[in-house]
Amino acid sequence: MPQSLKSTVALSLSSHCEREESLMIKLKHPLSGLFENLRNVFEADEIGKEIANIAFPALLALAADPIASLVDSAFVGHIGSVELGAIGVSISIFNLVSKMFNLPLLNITTSFVAEDAVQKAVLTDFPLEPSSPVLKGLFSVESLNDNGEICEIAEANMPAEKPCLPSISSALVVGAILGLGEAFILAFLAGPILTVMGVGSSSPMRLPAVQYLRLKAVGAPAVVVALAVQGVFRGFMDTKTPLYATMTGNVVNIVLDPLLIFTLELGVSGAAIATVVSQFVVLGVLLWILAMKVTLLPPRMEELRLGRFLKSGGYLLARTVAILLVMTLSTSMAARQGPIQMAGHQICLQIWLAASLLSDSIALAGQAIIAAAFAKLDNIRVREASFRILQIGFVFGVFVALLLEATLSAFSRLFTTDADVLAVIKRLIHFVALTQPINSLAFVFDGIHYGASDFPYAAYSMIMASVPSAAFLLVLPHLWGIVAVWWGLTIVMSLRLGVGFLRIGTATGPWNFLKGGDVE
Template sequence: MEELLPQSDSTSKSSFTDTSFGKMADLDNKRRYIPSASSALVIGSILGILQTLFLIFSAKPILNYMGVKSDSPMLMPAQKYLTLRSLGAPAVLLSLAMQGIFRGFKDTKTPLYATVVGDASNIILDPLFIFVFRMGISGAAIAHVISQYLISLILLWRLMSQVDLLPPSIKDLKFERFLKNGLLLLVRVIAVTFCVTLAASLAARHGATSMAAFQVCLQIWLATSLLADGLAVAGQAILASAFARADYEKAVSTASRVLQLGLAMGLVLSVVLVTGLQFASRLFTEDAGVLHLISVGIPFVAVTQPINALAFVFDGINYGASDFAYSAYSMVLVAVVSIVCLCALSSTYGFIGIWIALTIYMTLRTFAGFLRIGAGMGPWGFLNN
């Protein structure tokens, strides 16, 4: 945290002169060199390129694993979409890395503005490429890739005005310090991604109708739940500062407040989705079979919103307390249990079984976050005193 905080000197008011003011302004305007920022961008670029190559050359096997067989009508469009979308992987990882850097600066406005501009361009380009230029699913993928690179360019432009990203030498990147916590978070991301990916794969194995309905429900489920991520980010930044100063009273009050706000947000989202999603589902499709399955999934999407919101807020609290090891290992345990539930319930109850398993998955994530604080373990051990 010390690398990310601007340095200041204690100077008496009487010593301030026009010259000292000028020197302070020059110091504020001077770009800082932060090793972790440069390391994040280098690693993000490398991982993005590797991910692109992997997805391009393994698109068909991946889709076969996802349940899209060689004779499925979904194979060709899915393979084309996945291949084109993979070209945006470097931009996605770079933008995520830079958003993390700005969070370290407690600057949440810049990522917000960049994301809004990128998403707005995607909204504009989607119908243009799909319908006007008649590019179909390829147009949707290209529009998304363009929007991701636009977000990355905006963030990079803003970051370069504040941080000197070119290290004096390779040794100055300090990959060891960066990778210590980065690998733990990578393990956690893999566990989270595998659970959601497996759920999509199981839905695809039940046919195109099941897959279409599942994707509509899943995207709404994730999009609304991620609204709580804003609270998690704010809580993470404030908690990190509180723990750095050993201000445990502020840590407790911050954690309590963001959890309360997260629960309130989840309850509001539940009401909105229950009342509105039944009618809004027709915006996505007119297929009767898909609409029927969407109506089956709506109760799960709506009722789990408070649970999902709390899960995301607990993630932010754990990150703010630098409790990365617990976040990773608990998520792996949650993933193992959830994978067993997904396979068992999907084969028994089909589409409904998948959503029951996902509800169990998010409930376990929330319980894991609550257990750490409730039992006063790890960085929260001071609660037992």
């Protein structure tokens, strides 16, 4: 635990009441913080530096999977438009099956590890009486015995070469089980899933799509466990280690792609094999480094806290299913337009998602900072971090929009030289570019919800936002074609943004303190 964080814990505990009183005096409207200090959005103050130190390495690390997909798309695009469309459908299916479970695990791990790390620092630096109300407020129900006292406080104060946090061990166990399950689903149900996606047995995309998807299934366990380990490092506010690991994996992927696709003439299968090998390299590096810092598994399996993972994970699973079903439905409707339309959609979608990673990295920084601040009951810190990352996210969203609008037409030629595919991309450029500010703020709100452990609201609001978007996608693409698919994506991201403003703007749930109440 960094010394600066321990000092912050001490300051928070000693001046909690004064800061709460100051907060209530200063607040006007719950969203008033959005318009405060706008000229100093990128000021290198204490919180600005902390956001940058977490967000910048996270940005490069988060880019790993989309970059791998873009690399595959770039190489496969030179084989043909049918093959490019095939891997587009396969990548979408892989994202649906894997991220349906992986993203909840990643975000829960980040929040829980951040909370556990703060609590560990409090026990180490402040050996208060077990019945202290301060310590009771900082610990979850699972940490208290029947008398309301903190369990094993003596053990927590004992020095240890390698700390053992239940959140870390639980994340690894859950990740391993999920990864094996995903591998089974992708390997044995590839055909039926592709049929549902609109790629039937008579489609020219069918054979390359099946080959690519079944080979990528081998890497599913590595992807899930690696994401869980990344969540651990993020909880410790360390985004540099995942960056080094993913950079290593990307180098492996870039080297292997041309070798396997063209030199060994494996085509689409070569692209999948290169990606799988790189994923296991990333996992190996991450586990090796983590094992040097902490104990990966507890002495007794009953020490695992799987209950809170499953409860919070259930909420985020429902949320992730909702958004991924909308995303997958959009890909399915694009595939029904034919290989040319699907190829253009695939390139635009990958660029659209990759461009949004900047905002996702800012959201990740906010999640870690906000989770630690909530664990310390530092509401002023929560408010300051939340509105700062919203401001930064919006500015970057506008910047990325302008950049894509100016360069996307020329940039798309790196992925294909097919004139028909390029014509489709030209029709979609404005959607890809102009939705970036919306996407940016929507992703930042996700980080804010997760940092506050506001998992139920994140789930219910996303389900409500996905219903009208899915209805639009089911009907309008039959009339308006590929353009309607992108209108559907724009609608879901706009609604996603709206429910974020609604939660904080009404000062409900964990944000009750914004109107001078207590944190729920």
